[in-house]
Amino acid sequence: MKVVLENLTKIFPSRNKKSDEQVVAVNNFNFEIPDGKLIGLLGPSGCGKSTTLYMISGLQAPSGGKILFGDEDVTDLSPEHRGVGLVFQNYALYPHMTVKQNILFPLENLKGEDAMSKAERLERAYQAAKLVQIDELMERKPSELSGGQQQRVAIARALVKMPRVLLLDEPLSNLDARLRLQTREEIRRIQRETKITTVFVTHDQEEAMSISDMIVVMKLGVVQQIGAPQDVYDNPVNLFVAKFLGTPPINVFEGKVVGEKLHIGAQAVLDVPGVADQEVFVGIRPEGFILDSNGPLTLNLNSVEVMGRDVSVVSWHTDALVPAIRSIIDADNKIDRDSETINFKLKPHKVFLFNKETEERIVVER
Amino acid sequence: MVNSKHKWKAWLYLSPAIILLLIFTVWPIINTVQLAFMENYDIMQALGGKKFTLGFGNFVSVLQYDGFLQMLGTTVLLCVITVPVSTMLALLIAVCLNSIKFLNRFLQTIFFLPYVTNSIAIGMVFAAMFNIIGNVPGLDSSLVSWGIFNDLLGVFGIKPINWINMGSGYWENIFVMVVYIVWNALPFKILILLGALQSVNKQYYDAAKVDGTSRARTFWRITVPLLSPMITYVVITGFIGGFKEYSSIVGIFGDTMGPPGNPGQLQTMVGFIYDSIKKNQGKASAAAIILFAIILVVTLINLKVSKKNTHY
Amino acid sequence: MEKIVTMQEKDMQKVTSTQRVVKVLVQIAVYGFLGIMALVTLFPFYWMIISSLKSLEEYRLPNPTFIPKQWMFTNYIKAFNTANLGSLFVNTMFVGIISTVLSLVITVLAAFAFARLEFKGKNLLFAGLLATMMIPGEMFTITNYQTVVQFGWLNKFVVLVVPFLVSVFYIYLLRQNFLQIPNELYLAAKVDGTSDLKYLWKVMIPLALPTLISITILKMMGSWNSYMWPRLVANDAAHSMITNGLRNAFTTTTGDVDIPVQMAAVALVSAPLFLVFIFFRKYIMKGVSRSGIKG
Numbered sequence: 001m002k003v004v005l006e007n008l009t010k011i012f013p014s015r016n017k018k019s020d021e022q023v024v025a026v027n028n029f030n031f032e033i034p035d036g037k038l039i040g041l042l043g044p045s046g047c048g049k050s051t052t053l054y055m056i057s058g059l060q061a062p063s064g065g066k067i068l069f070g071d072e073d074v075t076d077l078s079p080e081h082r083g084v085g086l087v088f089q090n091y092a093l094y095p096h097m098t099v100k101q102n103i104l105f106p107l108e109n110l111k112g113e114d115a116m117s118k119a120e121r122l123e124r125a126y127q128a129a130k131l132v133q134i135d136e137l138m139e140r141k142p143s144e145l146s147g148g149q150q151q152r153v154a155i156a157r158a159l160v161k162m163p164r165v166l167l168l169d170e171p172l173s174n175l176d177a178r179l180r181l182q183t184r185e186e187i188r189r190i191q192r193e194t195k196i197t198t199v200f201v202t203h204d205q206e207e208a209m210s211i212s213d214m215i216v217v218m219k220l221g222v223v224q225q226i227g228a229p230q231d232v233y234d235n236p237v238n239l240f241v242a243k244f245l246g247t248p249p250i251n252v253f254e255g256k257v258v259g260e261k262l263h264i265g266a267q268a269v270l271d272v273p274g275v276a277d278q279e280v281f282v283g284i285r286p287e288g289f290i291l292d293s294n295g296p297l298t299l300n301l302n303s304v305e306v307m308g309r310d311v312s313v314v315s316w317h318t319d320a321l322v323p324a325i326r327s328i329i330d331a332d333n334k335i336d337r338d339s340e341t342i343n344f345k346l347k348p349h350k351v352f353l354f355n356k357e358t359e360e361r362i363v364v365e366r
Numbered sequence: 367m368v369n370s371k372h373k374w375k376a377w378l379y380l381s382p383a384i385i386l387l388l389i390f391t392v393w394p395i396i397n398t399v400q401l402a403f404m405e406n407y408d409i410m411q412a413l414g415g416k417k418f419t420l421g422f423g424n425f426v427s428v429l430q431y432d433g434f435l436q437m438l439g440t441t442v443l444l445c446v447i448t449v450p451v452s453t454m455l456a457l458l459i460a461v462c463l464n465s466i467k468f469l470n471r472f473l474q475t476i477f478f479l480p481y482v483t484n485s486i487a488i489g490m491v492f493a494a495m496f497n498i499i500g501n502v503p504g505l506d507s508s509l510v511s512w513g514i515f516n517d518l519l520g521v522f523g524i525k526p527i528n529w530i531n532m533g534s535g536y537w538e539n540i541f542v543m544v545v546y547i548v549w550n551a552l553p554f555k556i557l558i559l560l561g562a563l564q565s566v567n568k569q570y571y572d573a574a575k576v577d578g579t580s581r582a583r584t585f586w587r588i589t590v591p592l593l594s595p596m597i598t599y600v601v602i603t604g605f606i607g608g609f610k611e612y613s614s615i616v617g618i619f620g621d622t623m624g625p626p627g628n629p630g631q632l633q634t635m636v637g638f639i640y641d642s643i644k645k646n647q648g649k650a651s652a653a654a655i656i657l658f659a660i661i662l663v664v665t666l667i668n669l670k671v672s673k674k675n676t677h678y
Numbered sequence: 679m680e681k682i683v684t685m686q687e688k689d690m691q692k693v694t695s696t697q698r699v700v701k702v703l704v705q706i707a708v709y710g711f712l713g714i715m716a717l718v719t720l721f722p723f724y725w726m727i728i729s730s731l732k733s734l735e736e737y738r739l740p741n742p743t744f745i746p747k748q749w750m751f752t753n754y755i756k757a758f759n760t761a762n763l764g765s766l767f768v769n770t771m772f773v774g775i776i777s778t779v780l781s782l783v784i785t786v787l788a789a790f791a792f793a794r795l796e797f798k799g800k801n802l803l804f805a806g807l808l809a810t811m812m813i814p815g816e817m818f819t820i821t822n823y824q825t826v827v828q829f830g831w832l833n834k835f836v837v838l839v840v841p842f843l844v845s846v847f848y849i850y851l852l853r854q855n856f857l858q859i860p861n862e863l864y865l866a867a868k869v870d871g872t873s874d875l876k877y878l879w880k881v882m883i884p885l886a887l888p889t890l891i892s893i894t895i896l897k898m899m900g901s902w903n904s905y906m907w908p909r910l911v912a913n914d915a916a917h918s919m920i921t922n923g924l925r926n927a928f929t930t931t932t933g934d935v936d937i938p939v940q941m942a943a944v945a946l947v948s949a950p951l952f953l954v955f956i957f958f959r960k961y962i963m964k965g966v967s968r969s970g971i972k973g
Contacts, residue, residue: 057869058869059865059868059869078868079868079869079871080868080869080870080871080872081871084869085869086865086866086869088862088865088866089862090860090862091862092860092862092863092865092866094863094881095885096881096884096885105867105870105872105880106870106871109870109871109872109876110871157866161870373795373796373797373798375795375874376791376795376796376797376800377791377797379787379788379790379791379795380787380788380791380792380803382783382784382787382788382844383784383785383787383788383844383849386784386840386843386844387807387810387844387846389825390818390822390825390840390841390842390844391810391818391844391846392810393821393825394817394818394819394820394821394822394825395810395813395817395818397821397824398817398818398820398821401820401821409824409827413828455715458711459711459712459715462708462711462712463712465708466705466708466709466712469709473712473716475959476716476719476720477715477716477719478959478963479719479720479723479955480719481962481966482899482951482952482954482955482962483948483951484902484903484921484924484947484948484951485903486903486905486921486924486925487921487924487944487947487948488722488726488944488948489931490924490928490931490940490941490944491722491723491725491726491941491944492722493931493932494725494726494729494931494937494940494941495722495725497931497932497933497935497937499737499738499933499934499937510738510740511737511738511739511740511742512740514725514742517741517742530931530932531932531933532932532933549718549719549722552719554966557963557966557967558967561967581704606814610814610815610816612906613905613906616905616925618931619931619932620925620929620930620931621925621929625932626930626932626933636816639816639819639820640816640819640906640909640910643819643820643823643910644823644910647820647823647824650820651817651820654814654816654817654820655817657814657816658813658814658817661814
């Protein structure tokens with residue numbers, strides 16, 4: 001089932017009654033989610049990603065725009081008629097019901113021609129439980145389960161009615177680091193097996209990048225960029241997206257383009273053909289540095305952190321907008337740790353220029 | 367959160383509560399204030415459509431009523447004695463209970479027991495404990511029971527006292543009421559204060575212990591200030607309850623509100639209001655408003671005092 | 679040097695041993711005090727039961743007996759008949775059960791609306807309800823008496839049930855409990871197509887059951903102990919409530935009255951309360967600790 005969002009907008013009235021200020025939570029969101037894909041909605045808190053999810057589920061009505069499931073306009077449909085499964089951040093399992101009763105609950109609400117016999121319902125519940133591998137725990141109460149198990153129950157409850165769209169709100173945020181890795185693989189597997197179009201919300205870029213077919217980066221209710229995770233990472237459209245994706249984060253400098261050459265401080269560090277003379281922000285990915293004693297960029301060396309496969313060089317520069325510049329280089333490189341400075345050559349495709357006013361990407365001809 | 371398309375549903379769910387509250391809570395507030403200011407109000411004439419002139423007549427007649435000062439005095443007296451006594455006792459018991467492990471639950475249950483009683487019924491038990499059988503003329507003097515309380519005093523060499531029987535004095539009556547009211551008021555106060563004590567962070571006490579603070583100092587400088595909001599609550603509800611004292615007196619003395627031969631010796635504000643409801647609703651309303659005003663003032667004073675003494 | 683160290687150690691030992699003595703003494707004082715207070719608390723109950731089993735002659739003895747010489751169980755039969763406790767019991771249970779059931783329905787619906795539904799003026803209305811809790815009940819009674827007279831409800835069961843069906847305090851208590859249930863449960867149920875009433879019945883009521891039990895017991899106890907309102911509006915024998923019946927059967931409490939029979943009647947009236955307390959102690963104490971309102 002493809003999901004189409006057309007000019008989707010949500011405006012909340014101001015909390016403060018005296019001011020007429022309104023909060024635009026989602027502004028003119030257009031996106032066609034292809035059938036059977038896993039989509040990550042990504043952004044810092046307050047960017048409107050959860051609101052978007054709730055609008056797709058039908059729990060919140062949009063202030064403007066349309067939502068289509070396939071060719072059917074579901075904008076005015078109430079949640080129960082949309083056929084969506086929703087997994088909440090805190091799972092929202094009914095604490096007084098067993099796992100089995102929790103999973104059966106949505107099926108018991110089906111009426112009319114959708115109504116099922118008790119045997120059918122049980123079979124469906126066990127199918128869903130098996131899919132998320134909790135069929136051994138059916139008689140337990142939620143309080144007797146670990147966080148990861150509760151998460152699986154919540155997913156089973158969402159899947160049991162065979163929804164057209166599966167929605168997950170920060171599915172991993174309540175799990176510890178190890179479970180998180182495991183569970184995100186699990187979500188990926190379940191999504192592949194069921195082929196249900198799935199949208200999940202997260203503020204953790206690593207999480208979104210690792211399992212999504214596509215990611216949507218949002219900021220203050222406005223979609224910044226949509227694309228496959230690697231494409232977005234390699235070609236950020238603006239400084240916000242560049243900064244939001246990647247660990248360690250991108251290093252940002254103030255720079256200047258003079259005569260198609262990029263300058264940081266007094267040094268000309270890179271050729272930038274086709275770019276007019278102007279002041280710019282320069283983003284350099286940590287993996288964009290090549291250790292070279294004759295390299296054009298000189299940084300003040302702070303420390304060297306050995307991480308096994310790689311070495312992380314921490315340095316500083318007066319024109320850097322980050323307090324510590326991190327460069328990741330191969331561990332085979334020999335670094336003189338006592339030196340005050342360190343010189344780098346730059347990989348051109350890991351260096352991005354941004355307009356100083358608009359923070360939009362400046363395209364370099366190659 | 368949810369865009370409820372059926373806002374009328376909320377009002378449907380609320381309607382039984384709201385209708386009943388309008389009839390039996392909101393209307394009475396308006397009407398009672400009206401009644402209090404109507405001169406010579408009479409319900410039969412009112413039903414016949416008669417309009418009454420407004421004035422302070424009801425208030426004047428309440429204030430000029432012979433027994434008014436005495437019943438106000440009794441009400442205030444009972445409050446002023448029982449509230450501090452029961453609060454201090456309850457605080458002591460709660461602190462002691464909080465410091466023990468063995469028998470803790472058992473003792474808690476015992477101390478709560480007086481709460482689940484019928485105050486009229488247990489009032490009759492207290493009456494029996496203070497009652498003297500044998501002051502009836504012609505009764506065989508070998509068959510005199512002075513009452514268990516007098517028997518207890520006898521152990522200490524105190525002569526029997528006429529607490530509640532015919533001819534008993536005002537102060538003797540008050541003493542009996544104080545004993546009964548304190549006994550009755552303890553469970554609630556212990557429960558509230560113990561609950562508050564248990565929610566106090568144990569680290570304060572550990573810190574005090576490390577600093578070598580004495581028990582008494584810990585009690586006055588840590589326990590009492592930390593409990594002060596709950597102590598205030600208990601004192602205020604105690605005063606409100608005290609100003610409405612009525613059924614405990616009925617329990618011991620009966621509807622006459624006094625010992626035989628001297629009915630009304632222990633009349634209280636609420637007793638007066640109830641006695642007036644059938645006869646003169648205007649006067650009853652005026653008395654109720656005076657009572658409300660007194661309770662309001664006392665509560666405000668309590669809040670003010672406790673604000674000064676609340677240390678955080 | 680060595681000497682000083684041992685001196686200090688000795689001091690330390692002394693301190694810890696005196697501390698231990700102080701600790702034991704404090705423990706003894708604490709248990710002593712609690713023990714005496716517990717005896718004082720229990721004594722009236724003991725005296726009630728002991729007296730109810732004595733003969734009048736034995737009760738009148740100048741030297742009180744602490745265990746009856748002769749166990750007079752017939753006092754209970756006499757008390758039961760004198761006060762007509764059978765019909766009082768039936769009346770009171772009838773009024774208590776009807777008003778508790780109706781009150782629960784009204785309270786649950788109202789608390790649900792306040793806790794989970796959105797409508798205009800919700801907060802204002804709720805604040806208004808809470809404000810009425812500050813006004814002493816006597817202010818309502820006067821007008822309510824007039825109202826029920828006009829409705830022609832005097833000496834009918836309806837007068838004992840309807841005027842006190844709604845308790846703002848219970849609505850408040852239950853609303854607070856409902857609010858503790860995460861909103862996500864409601865949203866999850868919405869997504870699954872659960873109706874409001876089904877959600878209320880299947881999720882909220884089971885989760886708020888302890889509070890509902892507290893309310894039930896407090897309301898039943900309220901009916902059992904009600905005295906003033908019934909005395910005002912339902913005086914005839916057919917509608918008399920148990921407390922009024924007890925008081926009217928034994929108008930005199932002083933002088934040469936048949937105290938053993940009185941005590942038997944009091945014990946019979948108190949017994950159901952104690953039974954309820956034994957079985958529902960937890961709920962009563964929890965309910966009361968959040969209130970202060972008796973009944």
